[in-house]
Amino acid sequence: MSEVTAKDLMKEFNLDLVNDEESVTYRSIPTSDISRPGMEMAGYFTYYPAERIQLLGKTEMSFYDKLSEADKKDRMERLCTYDTPAIVISRGMEPPKDLIESANRTGVPVLAGNLKTTRMSSQLTTFLESRLAPMTAIHGVLIDIYGIGVMITGSSGVGKSETALDLVRRGHRLVADDSVEIRQEHDGVLVGQAPDLIRHLLEIRGIGIINVMTLFGAGAVRNFKRIGLTIDLETWDQKKQYDRLGLDEETIKIFDTDLTKITLPVRPGRNLAVIIEVAAMNFRLKRMGINAAEQFSERLNTVIEDGEQEDF
Template sequence: MVKVRMKDVMEKFNLELVSGEEGIHRPITTSDISRPGLEMAGFFTYYPAERLQLLGKTEMSFFHGLTDEQKGERMAKLCTDDTPGIVLSRDMEVPEELVKSSKANDVPILRSPMTTTRLSSRLTNYLESQLAPNTAIHGVLVDIYGVGVLITGSSGVGKSETALELVKRGHRLVADDSVEIRQEAENTLVGSAPELIQHLLEIRGLGIINVMTLFGAGAIRNYKKISLVMNLELWDSKKVYDRLGLEEEYMKIIDSNVPRLVVPVRPGRNLAIIIEVAAMNFRLKNMGMNAAKQFSERLTREIEDGDEHDSI
């Protein structure tokens, strides 16, 4: 499935289409940007034709020093069937040789008033975001004290009701029911809601509610980095649950491992407060303050001291 086309880049950055309109729907398959400096000098052995090509002041200054024959040859080789498009920065004039090659091979030529470095940075960030590996998970994503908490569990366990209580307590909803997740970098997962259900919560017996309309713009977020997974499951009396918090469990999403806690659900347990405290405790652990580990160390010291007294 094609995620990004040249038309998307043109509209996103308000680029001027100079030539090659027939190729404006060409797909972009990699977030890497190429600045064809060596190619301008005639070295095309390792030309990354599948990348978006960016021509800046340096490349064009060198180009203008070539002979007419060399100019035509270099631009013809630059515009291939695999090249998604060529972008010129600083509103520079597009050479006739490039326009001719563009029309011959339907390679779109775009122009931007931005400086080359700034344009390269913005294009790379945009393409990395759009082309990042992605998946969708059934759950609820809430921003709690700056921690992105993904609440998972079987249907009907109370995920949406818990999210509603968290929103009432001042936290922010990102997505309900379906969470779209993309991996923007190593161990960096960003979750968002599908456009169709953005800002909406489904509560059984009540129906669909618009969180932004009811609680205001401060009650929602469009996206959030996922830092913690809270899995809700119905209480099983035969199962032994972690009571100290020393055991570390992870959930693998795409290529990242996210810390995961299992919370048993039964009448009388306030899940919203439990998840809220879990998020605060997660922040403390990241600051180096682990209450469970400190308790375990104190307990070990007490046992060792007791053994020493007994041996005396």
Template sequence: MGKVQTKDLLKQFNLELIAGEEGLDREFIMSDISRPGIELTGYFRYYPKARLQVLGKTELSYFKELTNEERIDRCHRMCTDVTPCIVVSRGMDVPKELVEACNEKNVPLMRSPYKTTRVVSRLTNFLEAKFAPFTAMHGVLVDIHGVGVLITGQSGVGKSETALELIKRGHRLVADDSVEIRQEDYDRLIGSSPQLIEHLLEIRGLGIINVMTLFGASAVRSHKKIDYVINLELWDEKKQYDRLGIDEETIKIIDVKVPKAIIPVRPGRNLAVIIEVAAMNFRLKRMGVNAAEEFSARLTTMIDREKDNIPLDIDMD
């Protein structure tokens, strides 16, 4: 789980700080956002005080209709010790009662010039990304024709060398050796590189190379959605490998099942070309074109025709 402080919002979204400067070090404990509409009526029984509070045009319009005593009461009850911050949208004027309450309770009060729905959307996406489930995997993540391919396998099998060949063929490196993965949605995994080894590639016998320096900025990406996992393993003569590709394997990463393929490694096989074609074939499958199923349908049709042409062996005696 990521660590997010209120001051991070100021840097990320260029918000205007109105009050509560001493509370900028407050930490978020959840990614949910609240619009305290019913609370302004005085009902605080289920007030989600630990959430970021957003006040839009509707809330502030109702707030203006309250009496002076009610305004002071609502503002003080909204500002708690665990409230990370309050954001006012549309660049509207901030009520002085709210400014005084935020200064008294050290709750950061910020203002955004954008519409409420846009503010809520951007803040939600930012917080969801920061609080997304996280893991790290050993492998190489490469962007191949828009498909995020995570290449896995035991150490020394040739993952980095294959990635280098893919980069020379015009594809882009995201991460080598260690891939940090965040689940930003129920079915969306985003992979990135640790900052320490970003843009670096380790080649045994050659050492560490900087891909962006050697091949240019177009050869790297900061992050990429993981669409496909390819596992490289040493060729096992006793193992039966899939030759048609009808049955699709998956691997579970955090809570998401990702399509997976196993490619055996042996001398003479051009792994970079195989992985490149595998990514292109994966794109075709997502577009509804499945060569394996097409071959299976052709084979079934041919077998049915052969059966129809077989003469019946009938004894006439």
């Protein structure tokens, strides 16, 4: 999880700092939840979520304007705490003098933007959820195959990068090679990307580092992709029994999300790129309700039942 402060919000949304910069403390924003302090403007601070960004829109400011001078000062002093990471004013409205003075005393950055309040709240929430999402890194390759984010894992030297290169040559898009940074943006949603240092790069043993975007064009890469399927490559083991029907679905757990996992044995002569393409298309069909393995099983059961009836 990366640290986010009011500086990041200023840069991302082109917000202006309207109070004294020397007095401001850029505190870490711990949550993606946004608070619109309507009840607090009315004087009810019992459950005030001070650790959230406070968003003041037209409704809050119009109510504030109707307060007495003493109440105005009181509300702003109680609104600006040492835990408050930022106060954002939407619609380009002028910040009240009492807010500026209270924010300067506690070091709270007061930011102003021109977006409408609802739109501002939505964009802030989306940005913070993305930046504050739990993150981990997994050794592997991430490829966008027919719109499915396929993460290829396996031991070092098994052929992940070579397979990725073959898939790129077949028109699919590379997201990450060697290390995949994964963040959980929502429940059941895992998004993978490459670390900045190795973005668009692919390592091929015997050749070295190649730049996929330079060699194959901008259409051969993308910066991030939602992960839907995991394919684990392993050296073929003659003693191991591999799944031949596809009825048993294996999964792996990353954070709170279960991902479908397919184990592919690797040996000379197998065209892994084609097999992985088919696996991605078959996974897509399953999500659409078409399962070839189950259809075959039903046909087989029907044939067996018809044969038993004929015996009688």
